[in-house]
Amino acid sequence: MLKRIIPLFLLSGKRLVKGTNFSNYIDTGDPLSQAKIYDAQGADEIIILDINANREERLIDKEILKKIASACRLPVSAGGGIKSVKDARELFLSGADRIVINTQAVINPLLVRELAEEFGSQAIIISIDVKKQKEDKYQIYILSGKIPSEVDLFKHIETCLKMGAGEIMLTSIDREGTLSGFDIELYKTVKERLDVPMIASGGAGNYEHIVQLFETVNCEACAIGKMLFLRDYDIVRIKSYLTGRYIKVRQA
């Protein structure tokens, strides 16, 4: 399979935002406009997450989702506030190809099974945000990185897989928005325990970071944020560079 390069859209209100370590968010544009741009740039997928939905006890905006799905000729995965099969169905009917659950997967793992049985494993992405603790241990944080969870990372992954998760997206809160590179050790450790694809997220700052990720960890995809939105990079250039470094990606 070809490696997927995925721009990560964080939705706050009606605009996209980008932060550092899950805070200090600044406006990074209009979601539909940005979707058209990344569609034209040849992104492999767009993941859009509403970072306030769960806390505000609502679902990610379906109208925005519909507009994006209509405008783009690529897969769109959406998440933010999904608490039930009904919520998920509303998103699928609004244009999502896959859905992303984060906090709810920790609080109510059975939801993962319900969703997988109803919609198929391939449509369910479990997103996990972690912070590094002492001695190379990682702690899960829920509600957009605000609340630490006592659930062990590897146990959580095991549970999600048992429940039928189709893909895992793993974000390093420490690296997010820092442009300092991926936490390779984290992904290496987790990858060994996975028999489903993995999206690495958090820290991409230059081409070499992405090359190193795929060469060392060989995960299936990476999500990119600040490097695309607030630096002088784009999907076309990233893919061109990766191709030159023998990382197999679809031409932009």
Added chain:
Amino acid sequence: MLKLKISLIDYGVGNLFSVEEAFKFLGCEVSLCKNPEEVRRSDIIVLSGVGSFASSIEKIKQKQLFEAIDEHVKIGKPLIGICLGMQLFATTGYENGAHEGFNWISARVEKLNSQEAKVPHIGWSEITPLDSQIFKRIRDKSFYFMHSYHFIPEEDSCVIARFKFGKEEPVAAIKKDNIIGFQFHPEKSQADGIRVLFNTLETLRC
């Protein structure tokens, strides 16, 4: 551009937006078919689908659409199947038991072999195209896949594309007379996906 009338079967499952927009982009008139009368009036039917074989067939039957769609194909009118929609062309689907499909092609649908590669098969894979009409003028050969099951026909004559899955080469696309099916999602496969749909419509129109 092709000014054709496309009928999308709406049986209450999944994302029809992308499919609708893709055909609209090609200049087609797209309508959603929710009942058998609408199906019978259709020129070209598009059957997409997500979820499971069993629940899709069940929902199609619940909406009284099964016979009408079957008739449409049996009298020779064109039909395009996408992803699960293509899998429904088969005789039997083996997901949580055995379930009957439309049986337009003698085939069975089974889970991909997780010994060969990761299941579900999600992402962009390169195909080996075996039909020069459907795949003409595409720039690359990669398309977006999102599935755990695959289509296994009794005879290879209907196979027009394959993808690599470990050492195996499962079916990526099929064609038999008036029906064409894609395991991948052409409506989500950017420019090449659009080109494949264009070529398909050109072929079906003749």
Added chain:
Amino acid sequence: MQSRIRGILDFRGLERCRRCGLPVTWETVYLDEEGICNICRNWEAKQEKINWEERKKELLRIVEDVKAKNASYDCIVPFSGGKDSTFTLYYAVKELGLRVLVVSFDHGFYRPKTLQNRTRTFRRLGVDVITFTPNWHIVRKLMLEALIRKGDFCWHCHAGVFAYPMQIALKFQVPLILWGEGGGEYEGYFRFEDIEETDEWKFNRRIILGMRAEDMAGFINADIRDLQPYLFPPEEELKKAGILSLPLGKFIEWSQSRNVEIIKKELGWEEDEIESLPGLTFDKIECMFIGIRDYIKFLKRGFSRMTHRVAIDIREGKITLEEGLKLIEQYEAFKPASLEIFLEYLGISEEEFNKIVLNHIIYPFKGVDPKTLPVSKKLWDQDLWFRDAKAENITN
């Protein structure tokens, strides 16, 4: 994080193509096993694979169709007065015999010599011209915002030059828009064999730096109507009006030096000095701030305009890589005298400028201390440039 070095290292330790000298910090450049860059390889494709006769025939066919429509104008040529747009205009009028409407987006920074070149060109060819000057208050905000977000202050120009002529084409129902060269010449974006239209896809993909007017309106707190000139018209409307937007460089062989010879001879087009190259040049002479643009590239990527000139000259067989590297060493490390004016226009200090730009250094370049750089000599016309643009005068 060191990858195997396949190119050659310059005096600053930056890896470059063994053939043309382009460095690995430039856009889509990567080096293959032999240390040759993809731009060189793409250029080889141009030499070997294109059937230019067929392409020209297709162009002539398109021109025939366009003329048959008998529209008020056959063709719009988006124009700045630089070598590319001047050649395109010349070709459209003289070679293709098209009835042309010239549409010029005034970015605000035309230099005196360019204004002369423009007037001379318009009078010698005999064409109708629309020049549009956007709201300076908005332009200033856009420049600063783009500089901060992308390390590239030219957003308003990229967007306006591209979108505005499309709007005019729609307004006047002009069936053809003829641009200059196609992609593939300088970057690796498009593989040269594809015939691509210059359309909204290209606009979104690579012209507007990943930000459209809808995004910018939020960033600078402006009404979307303030950004009207930067909005690409809806695809459906362009399609309905049957408007074709094509790059001339995809239909005829494009040689910068040959094109310049033609416009010099036929239109009296004159070269000028720029800060980043010695002597007179035909390169990017139309904009006051090209020196700043080149300076920012140098601070970000460790190379500048001389590197580009050297790459082209090497590919055209005019100099060797060794000679080229010497020129690069001699001419690239400096701070432009025009920086003073640029900072004044934007209303920021040099410290603020440095802070913004140094945020955008591209790996593996390690950066250079701006304080160590000598200041270039002022251009002959710098003291003629408009100077009432002090930020504090803007009541906003």
